[in-house]
Amino acid sequence: xxxxxxxxxxxxxxxxxxxxxxxxxxxxxxxxxxxxxxxxxxxxxxxxxxxxxxxxxxxxxxxxxxxxxxxxxxxxxxxxxxxxxxxxxxxxxxxxxxxxxxxxxxxxxxxxxxxxxxxxxxxxxxxxxxxxxxxxxxxxxxxxxxxxxxxxxxxxxxxxxxxxxxxxxxxxxxxxxxxxxxxxxxxxxxxxxxxxxxxxxxxxxxxxxxxxxxxxxxxxxxxxxxxxxxxxxxxxxxxxxxxxxxxxxxxxxxxxxxxxxxxxxxxxxxxxxxxxxxxxxxxxxxxxxxxxxxxxxxxxxxxxxxxxxxxxxxxxxxxxxxxxxxxxxxxxxxxxxxxxxxxxxxxxxxxxxxxxxxxxxxxxxxxxxxxxxxxxxxxxxxxxxxxxxxxxxxxxxxxxxxxxxxxxxxxxx
Amino acid sequence: xxxxxxxxxxxxxxxxxxxxxxxxxxxxxxxxxxxxxxxxxxxxxxxxxxxxxxxxxxxxxxxxxxxxxxxxxxxxxxxxxxxxxxxxxxxxxxxxxxxxxxxxxxxxxxxxxxxxxxxxxxxxxxxxxxxxxxxxxxxxxxxxx
Numbered sequence: 001x002x003x004x005x006x007x008x009x010x011x012x013x014x015x016x017x018x019x020x021x022x023x024x025x026x027x028x029x030x031x032x033x034x035x036x037x038x039x040x041x042x043x044x045x046x047x048x049x050x051x052x053x054x055x056x057x058x059x060x061x062x063x064x065x066x067x068x069x070x071x072x073x074x075x076x077x078x079x080x081x082x083x084x085x086x087x088x089x090x091x092x093x094x095x096x097x098x099x100x101x102x103x104x105x106x107x108x109x110x111x112x113x114x115x116x117x118x119x120x121x122x123x124x125x126x127x128x129x130x131x132x133x134x135x136x137x138x139x140x141x142x143x144x145x146x147x148x149x150x151x152x153x154x155x156x157x158x159x160x161x162x163x164x165x166x167x168x169x170x171x172x173x174x175x176x177x178x179x180x181x182x183x184x185x186x187x188x189x190x191x192x193x194x195x196x197x198x199x200x201x202x203x204x205x206x207x208x209x210x211x212x213x214x215x216x217x218x219x220x221x222x223x224x225x226x227x228x229x230x231x232x233x234x235x236x237x238x239x240x241x242x243x244x245x246x247x248x249x250x251x252x253x254x255x256x257x258x259x260x261x262x263x264x265x266x267x268x269x270x271x272x273x274x275x276x277x278x279x280x281x282x283x284x285x286x287x288x289x290x291x292x293x294x295x296x297x298x299x300x301x302x303x304x305x306x307x308x309x310x311x312x313x314x315x316x317x318x319x320x321x322x323x324x325x326x327x328x329x330x331x332x333x334x335x336x337x338x339x340x341x342x343x344x345x346x347x348x349x350x351x352x353x354x355x356x357x358x359x360x361x362x363x364x365x366x367x368x369x370x371x372x373x374x375x376x377x378x379x380x381x382x383x384x385x386x387x388x389x390x391x392x393x394x395x396x397x398x399x400x401x402x403x404x405x406x407x408x409x410x411x412x413x
Numbered sequence: 414x415x416x417x418x419x420x421x422x423x424x425x426x427x428x429x430x431x432x433x434x435x436x437x438x439x440x441x442x443x444x445x446x447x448x449x450x451x452x453x454x455x456x457x458x459x460x461x462x463x464x465x466x467x468x469x470x471x472x473x474x475x476x477x478x479x480x481x482x483x484x485x486x487x488x489x490x491x492x493x494x495x496x497x498x499x500x501x502x503x504x505x506x507x508x509x510x511x512x513x514x515x516x517x518x519x520x521x522x523x524x525x526x527x528x529x530x531x532x533x534x535x536x537x538x539x540x541x542x543x544x545x546x547x548x549x550x551x552x553x554x555x556x557x558x
Binding site: 146151304308329388 | 458468469470471478479480481482488492495496499500502
């Protein structure tokens with residue numbers, strides 16, 4: 001980020017905000033007035049619609065436990081009797097992003113014994129993409145699951161391209177995991193391409209504005225009124241965001257990178273910021289599309305809840321791809337699984353809002369099924385070892401008010 | 414003489430593999446009532462006061478049955494004891510878990526009996542979790558027609 005460039009333009013930005021004075025004025029229009037710009041016409045910002053950020057427009061709040069695994073996702077193969085089990089779980093906050101690449105790796109292992117039939121356990125995004133990938137490799141697939149996609153933890157996630165969000169602890173990931181991660185990320189990126197541009201925008205790009213009152217490189221101050229993180233209830237790592245593994249630099253050639261906001265292209269009354277084109281997932285459309293694909297290729301779904309790993313040996317399929325998500329902690333007794341709680345608040349959808357924003361530790365992402373608002377303070381430590389899936393409304397209301405306050409600073413006409 | 418005959422038949426029946434099932438009255442009403450109090454305090458917040466669950470959280474009645482019946486009661490008990498409640502798994506003791514299981518059985522219309530449900534693994538393993546009341550057995554033991 002170019003600090004000099006930002007500072008040089010902050011005065012210009014200040015004068016932009018100052019236009020019109022402080023006199024009483026008619027109610028603000030829903031769009032932001034544009035200043036004269038020196039940028040080429042194609043790169044200037046179109047007017048942005050504002051989010052109607054009021055707590056009484058919160059019509060849903062979802063809570064999700066991320067299936068975080070300290071050693072990174074379990075991709076091992078094991079045998080239960082003469083049944084081959086290919087594990088594919090523990091993707092933390094990166095499941096939607098890495099799904100196709102992880103599925104590809106799992107299916108390569110599964111197909112190594114040339115099965116005609118493959119069982120997939122679980123119908124979240126990992127299970128569904130594993131099942132479709134197995135079908136594309138020529139197998140007949142049955143998904144065994146206790147919930148269909150709309151009632152899995154997957155659809156309680158954020159749902160943007162976040163391929164290294166809580167994917168492993170840096171100190172516990174296997175030595176070669178970076179390379180594995182990169183292969184997953186690149187494969188996923190390519191596999192997502194056919195879903196771009198479809199009706200209903202199952203997979204789409206948005207402009208994500210990351211705004212800050214403090215210069216880049218300075219940590220965002222945490223609201224002093226926020227409750228502190230609870231005391232650590234686990235031994236050892238992690239103790240801070242830096243303890244989580246980071247790999248996204250490996251794909252800087254692939255993924256759009258941030259550009260610095262200047263007075264010419266910052267539509268917000270906030271001094272500093274970047275803008276990044278970010279891929280995200282509209283769960284309803286994307287989920288429906290994937291499920292339809294699975295059935296169109298002859299897939300079957302059987303509703304079932306497994307209680308012990310030994311039960312897999314009773315399936316007619318001798319090759320199983322195991323995608324239970326967080327349930328692996330209890331079902332497979334995987335002690336490396338740690339719950340990381342996340343909560344998303346949902347404001348009534350506004351299709352005219354076509355961007356995302358992060359400001360003062362609050363994130364907003366406008367999706368087809370609502371405007372998602374997330375409280376992000378404390379970074380990757382937030383929600384760690386918290387498996388309480390009940391709603392905390394105050395958290396979402398606080399986040400909405402941050403956006404409401406920002407919007408109140410927009411210039412009246 | 415009659416007592417010896419009954420004992421002999423019972424022993425023979427048990428040797429044939431006849432077990433108690435959830436329709437045989439494997440908990441008491443008093444135990445289920447204790448379990449209900451525990452349930453509302455520790456389980457009801459997520460699974461609902463009437464065990465109906467929510468969109469995100471599974472119910473403990475209705476479609477709960479096909480997922481959990483068909484084996485023995487130790488399977489469900491072990492799950493509750495190690496994985497529940499979700500926010501503090503394993504925080505309830507064996508007696509509380511047995512009482513809560515009794516409450517869940519009652520909520521699923523299984524009849525009460527005169528003996529409390531034990532937390533002992535072997536005892537629970539010996540109780541079949543039958544969704545549907547099995548057909549009446551002949552007096553010679555486990556020999557359905």
